[in-house]
Amino acid sequence: MAVRTISPDVYSIGAIDWNLRLFDALIGTPEGTSYNAFVVKGTEKTALIDTVDPAFEESLLKNLMRIGISSLDYIVINHAEQDHAGSLPLLLDMFPGAKVVADEKCRDLLGRLLDVPEDRVTVVKDGDTIDLGGKTLEFIIAPWVHWPETMMTYLKEDGILFSCDLFGSHLATSELFVRDFTKVERMAKRYFAEIMMPFRSSVLAAMQKVAEREVRIIAPSHGPFYDDPSLILDVYAEWTSDTVKNLVLLPYVSMHGSTAKMVSFLTDALIERGIEVQPYDLSKSDLGDIAMTTLDAATIVIATPTVLFGPHPVALNAAYILSALKPKTKFISVIGSFGWGGKTVQTLVDTLSHLSAEVIDPVYIRGYPTGEDLVALNALADTIVKKHEGLLTRSEEGSG
Template identity: 50%
Template sequence: MTYNLIKEQVYSVGAIDWDRRIFDELINIPNGTSYNSFIVKGKDKTALIDTVDPTKTNELRDNLKKLDVDIDYIVINHAEQDHSGTIPKILKKYSDAIIVTNTKCKEFLSEFLPLTDANFRVVGDGDSLDLGGKTLEFIITPWVHWPDTMVTYLNENKILFSCDFFGSHLATSELFSNEDIYKLAKRYYAEIMMPFRTIITKNLEKLENLNIDIIAPSHGPLYKNPEFIMNAYKDWTSNNTKNEVIIPYISMHGSTKRMVEYLVDSLIDRGITVKPLNLTLTESGELALDLVDATTMVIASPTVLTGPHPSVVYATYLANALRPKLKLVSVMGSYGWGGRMLDLITGMIGNLKVEMISPLIIKGFPKEEDYKKIEAMANEIVSKHEELGIIEKR
């Protein structure tokens, strides 16, 4: 990669990671990612905004060499290694550069990297840095998605360097996004940002008065249409859900699968959008994505020993950790000789502020009376969706 001109004297100098397929040893990223880093050249001073993952140090150094700049400031919006890990090597080249960041981020960087107080200039919410005809303004946006996060606004060019805010995991040679980015940005939000939904809403409000032409996140392409991604975030972080039921499930011998299939058909017949997610085939990112808008989740599992299938345990744990805006949850499944599956699953969702729909745990393969109970579950879900105003009463 080489550097790219964004606006006059503003350049993208980061790196594309075409081959990366897992992030933080946790998140699958089938489309790769990028580590976006930026140069802002004023008349008097030059600032580098964020660095790159240490694995891409050479790319960043090569881009800076091609651009032939001297760096006075290194603005770090967030302390994670994919933003900050290259700082020591950049300082070897630009030894007089000062790291500009907030108090919490300085604290983290001092723990993660061999840095001293002399390396830092600490800024607070609303502070600015004059580069000579280019003014950087700093806005503290904690818990998007760490407590140290801030964003940087370039006043004269109306560019918001938004850190992980509004990002996406996508390796692409295109500098700017198109509407195809929606699903990838939504998945990024679901996996990384959703647990902090309420706080993100407040941070969105802090950006409302900014006149923004371009949003430049730390991962994925940039946005020339900032309203597109900001409106998407307002929707995702709102309390509004859609007329959707998701059913993460596992079936070992066919009983639970038959129950799920019958429930899916029953809900479709009643005008509800249903997404069954076979956990033997569904990766965690797909589950997270579908959790963003769903009103109801039905967790379906066979009984393994005395509890739910391990894949269901993980899916339940993930849903609880991500804290989506679900309104309703239920449990269904089958057992052979007994167990505590229902108690264990319901005990794992304490973070979810939901109402429980009547569960259905049966013995063996479903029988005629069990199908009637599944019909009753479908009716109860429809009734609750009507009460919530998500669908009109029949």
């Protein structure tokens, strides 16, 4: 990635990973990502803020050379994960006089993960500052956004927040600043759903700290930057709230058509009743898309056949991931079919027990759905309608 100027003596020198399609062997990145790193030059000292994934360390070194960096006084590590700190060992060899700046938990993780000597690390606390000469770095401790050692760095004079993973997006783009938010919002929402959603309360606490400062530019560790911070702050306010929409998320898998028939029928029944429905065939769908939908869904209904004595493994995997993401969904249920019995419903409900959601009576049938089974699905649709109406009524009363 080319060196680009964010503001006077502040440079973006990270790397764009145009071809990455799977992050951490877990998260789909259909539009690649970037590993953003920054140089801040004061009149007396120079700081590098974060590094890049080790696969791009050569690019980082070249960019340092391009802006004439022959020495570094500080290397600020906001987060110990490889995509942020992976090039740190090489940089410490290249710049033996540089001090690593991190919070206490990050220092410990850097030692464990990257064998960084403890005496190379200067530990900072929330609100501590470093004066580079006309450029003051303030450190904002933001635990569990999304690791326990996460920190943000605020450049006071320029009003730039180097926000680490907060406000990021896995998006490879040549644009430095967001110019068309409609293009970026979907990837930012996907990023929030996959990475930040389990830590909504911690994100809210970090956002409060951001609100206490005059932030003119937000520069996250992934994706483009915001010179209009309200764009990302406004949608984060919605995503971190408890508000849900009149929407049912319906992830499903079907082996011989019985469950698919139930899903089709329930989908139509809900649509007829004025509820938005988003079904996802788990054998084909991207889990990132499902995660995004959970941000809005008032209800999740998982549909699965029985394999031996439990849910289809793909459905169980989806339930596990949904449980880990901890969406603000208010209601959950299960539909599906079996041949001779099993513990499908209980297994899925137990897996989703971490969600603060009410369980609506499932519709679990034997074989292909009969007329009686379709009546039960209609009853489920009616129940969901009533639950949503009550939820929306309480929401309106609360806002009034």
